[in-house]
Amino acid sequence: MTNPLDLVFSALADPTRRAILAMLLEDDMAVTDVAEPFDMSLAAISKHLVVLTAAGLISQEKRGRVKWCKLEPDAMREASVWMQAFGQMDAVDLDAFEAFLEHELK
Amino acid sequence: MTNPLDLVFSALADPTRRAILAMLLEDDMAVTDVAEPFDMSLAAISKHLVVLTAAGLISQEKRGRVKWCKLEPDAMREASVWMQAFGQMDAVDLDAFEAFLEHELK
DNA sequence: ACAACATTCAACCAAATGGTTGACGTTTAT
């Protein structure tokens, strides 16, 4: 009933969670550091991380008192594959992808 | 505020809506025919179609008393592009990305 | 031992979501 795609797409539907994923694209991060740029409580971010973990989009590993968040890029692949069926879209839109890198990562 | 990606991903998060999109991949359909295979009311399907339309994933055109639903595959493109950064590429490995670009643009 | 730090838990709240039913406006066919 709870299709993995449900979890992935609904996790991706929230802009805060997408921003978190973009941050983790650069490097693994502790929960507190993930929360820092956002104007919301740490508890709220903690919940978002639970959602991302449930979807398999990230993993969390506790070392000492710090819980490290790590991107799990494979989880998006199923969803990506599903979407490819609808494209006469190219596998990679180079212009858009470069624009994305420019905007999102730097 | 309401990022287009929000609308696309949250539209895709529901299995009924994904099934509708898959049906429309084959051919344009009237609302009643879209609803036929599902075990829920026509009104419920009508609402799902509103959500898909708001996300730009389909369009609806009324001809006579029949409203035709048509897939709009371009809407998924932005979302797909966003995902490419995580799914297909090892984003940490920028060397590989550059190599990819070089090969692709040659 | 103690205080500070990192994170989650629990209770709560408002708003959004996904469904129902019945009434309603159009358009088509007889």
Next chain:
DNA sequence: ATAAACGTCAACCATTTGGTTGAATGTTGT
């Protein structure tokens, strides 16, 4: 003219979602 078909609207309902706050649980450094 009337009835049937197509689809939406409005009101309602239960559940989920995304946020809050304050207390609680580890863990670390002094």
